[in-house]
Amino acid sequence: MPTEHAVPLYTVTPFVLMLLAIAVFPLWIPRWWEHNRNKLLVSAALGLPVLALYLVRQPSALLHTADEYFSFVLLLAALYTISGGVLLRGDLVAGPATNTAFLAVGATLASLVGTTGASMLVIRALLQTNRERTHIKHTVVFFIFVVSNIGGMLTPLGDPPLFLGYLQGVPFTWTFRLAPHWLLMNGLLLGLYAAWDAAMFAREPTAALLRDRRDTQPLTVDGAVNIVWLGGVVLAVAFLPAPLREGAMIGLTALSLWRTPRAIRTASGFTASPIIEVAVLFFGIFVTMMPALELLRLRGRELGVHEPWQFFWAVGALSSFLDNAPTYRAFLALAQGLHLSSDVVGVPNAILAAISVGAVAMGANTYIGNAPNFMVKAIAEEAGVKMPSFFGYMLYSGGILIPLFVLVTLVFF
Numbered sequence: 001m002p003t004e005h006a007v008p009l010y011t012v013t014p015f016v017l018m019l020l021a022i023a024v025f026p027l028w029i030p031r032w033w034e035h036n037r038n039k040l041l042v043s044a045a046l047g048l049p050v051l052a053l054y055l056v057r058q059p060s061a062l063l064h065t066a067d068e069y070f071s072f073v074l075l076l077a078a079l080y081t082i083s084g085g086v087l088l089r090g091d092l093v094a095g096p097a098t099n100t101a102f103l104a105v106g107a108t109l110a111s112l113v114g115t116t117g118a119s120m121l122v123i124r125a126l127l128q129t130n131r132e133r134t135h136i137k138h139t140v141v142f143f144i145f146v147v148s149n150i151g152g153m154l155t156p157l158g159d160p161p162l163f164l165g166y167l168q169g170v171p172f173t174w175t176f177r178l179a180p181h182w183l184l185m186n187g188l189l190l191g192l193y194a195a196w197d198a199a200m201f202a203r204e205p206t207a208a209l210l211r212d213r214r215d216t217q218p219l220t221v222d223g224a225v226n227i228v229w230l231g232g233v234v235l236a237v238a239f240l241p242a243p244l245r246e247g248a249m250i251g252l253t254a255l256s257l258w259r260t261p262r263a264i265r266t267a268s269g270f271t272a273s274p275i276i277e278v279a280v281l282f283f284g285i286f287v288t289m290m291p292a293l294e295l296l297r298l299r300g301r302e303l304g305v306h307e308p309w310q311f312f313w314a315v316g317a318l319s320s321f322l323d324n325a326p327t328y329r330a331f332l333a334l335a336q337g338l339h340l341s342s343d344v345v346g347v348p349n350a351i352l353a354a355i356s357v358g359a360v361a362m363g364a365n366t367y368i369g370n371a372p373n374f375m376v377k378a379i380a381e382e383a384g385v386k387m388p389s390f391f392g393y394m395l396y397s398g399g400i401l402i403p404l405f406v407l408v409t410l411v412f413f
Contacts, residue, residue: 006298011053011394012293014046015326018288021046021323022281027390032325038278043284049380050287061142061290066286068167071246072325073279075163078249079231083117085226085260088125090219093135096197100190102126103146107186110151111158113230119148119372120268125219127383132211135200137387138381141396142193148372149364153357157237161328161359163317168332169345170352172238177349181412183356185404192400220366223264229256259332274375285326294331305331306338308354309413315355316362316405320369328359354413362405365397366390 021042025033032038054062061135092098102122108119123143130136152158155175156166162175229252286330289302311331318327332355335347363370367377367390377387388396 007053007057007291007294011050012295014050014290015285015292018046018284019326020041026368026374036273036280039277040280040283042232043287047284047287050290054174054290065286066291067242067254068164069282071167071242072160072163072286073275074246075157075233075237075250076116076160076278077275078253079114079117079230080275081122081253081270082122082226082229082233082256084265084268085115085223085256086121087222087264087268088121088219089217089222090128091131091215091217092129093213093216093218094130096201098121098129098138100124100194102129103143103193104186104190106147107144107151107190110147111154111386112234113181114157115148115152115159115370116274116372117230118151119143119376120270122147123269123376123379124383127380127385131383132208132215133181133201133204134208135203136380136385138193138196138200138396140385140387141393142189142196144373145364145397145401146189146193149370150182150185150189150361152358153178155234157234159363160325160358162356164325164329164355165239165345165352165408166237168329171344174344174352175356176197177316177378178353178356181361182355183409184411185361185408187399188404188407204359222267223260223347224258226256229253236332242349250318269379274371278284278371282325289326289329292330293333297331298338299337301338305334306413308348308350309409310349311335311360312405312409312413315358316365319362320365323364324359326356331355340393350413356370357408361408362401364401365394367393369377 046209051062051337102125106118106122106126109121112118113121123140126139126143127136130139149159153162153175156163156170156172158175162170166172205297232252233249236245236252240248305311315327332345332347333351335351335355338344338347340351341348344352364373367373387393
């Protein structure tokens with residue numbers, strides 16, 4: 001499409017307002033925003049003008065966006081629903097080695113069942129194990145860093161932006177090349193956490209440690225058949241083309257709902273509300289971002305972002321406060337508009353790696369950077385953990401993660 005036929009710049013306004021609503025409304029009007037019908041109202045109000053524009057201007061683009069949206073939401077729904085049928089119970093001795101192992105396992109699971117699925121699978125068992133301890137806050141903060149964000153970097157299943165890349169044509173196995181980034185960041189964070197938790201463990205009251213050793217229960221897994229269905233989703237995404245891929249995910253989700261006793265889902269705190277929220281918000285995001293993506297492809301050179309390190313920090317900064325999935329798509333479109341070497345989906349490998357790592361990892365910088373962050377915070381507070389405030393959490397991320405990201409820049413970008 002020639003540049004002179006590009007949409008006007010003002011058509012990006014609904015997309016900007018959509019992202020601002022997602023970032024600001026949970027803090028500004030939390031009680032109003034917690035209802036999914038109000039999220040739908042915002043998505044519809046901002047999305048309908050863009051929908052009307054493309055119905056007249058380019059109906060084929062709407063069909064492509066609808067296909068992408070359906071696949072995206074269906075994957076998240078399948079992973080969330082099936083993982084919600086697995087309940088990990090138990091109460092181990094809450095020493096530094098045990099807690100570090102929980103985080104390491106969660107980081108591995110995050111790339112297999114998604115950061116949301118891994119967070120929901122592991123967080124309750126971790127909190128149960130630590131319920132006798134008085135110093136728990138740092139454990140939940142590191143859990144958000146490692147399990148809810150950075151752990152989901154190795155497959156398109158791990159985090160929504162990577163699955164969007166997969167839908168755009170990034171090969172399923174391409175994200176395996178991010179293993180060095182994953183290992184460096186998670187290795188350093190787990191090492192730092194182990195030392196931190198050891199120091200906190202030494203400060204625990206003797207009575208708390210005695211209760212912790214006395215009140216132990218072995219780990220058990222209820223609803224283990226869902227692990228089979230999760231494996232089926234992985235295979236479907238990796239090897240089946242659309243629409244067989246979507247059909248398989250629907251079938252596996254239905255099997256999970258049918259075969260999992262209701263008591264397991266009740267005990268794990270499973271409800272449909274979070275996935276409805278995702279579907280409603282991403283309807284607005286997918287529609288409103290169409291003009292932005294078009295303009296970035298056509299005029300991306302004018303922004304002056306060309307080098308991998310620039311992409312890493314630009315994507316990461318926006319992913320810290322806005323949703324990381326549309327941020328990924330926007331900067332992928334920008335990179336494609338630069339017409340550099342076409343290693344994969346029209347961009348160099350180094351730039352796609354910078355976009356991917358920035359979107360996934362820097363979602364950990366704030367509570368609103370990635371969906372599981374707030375979910376884990378809410379579950380921890382429900383269990384009696386006094387979590388940091390919004391800006392208190394940023395003191396942790398600023399002191400721990402920003403130096404880590406500087407190191408990642410020096411090593412990789």
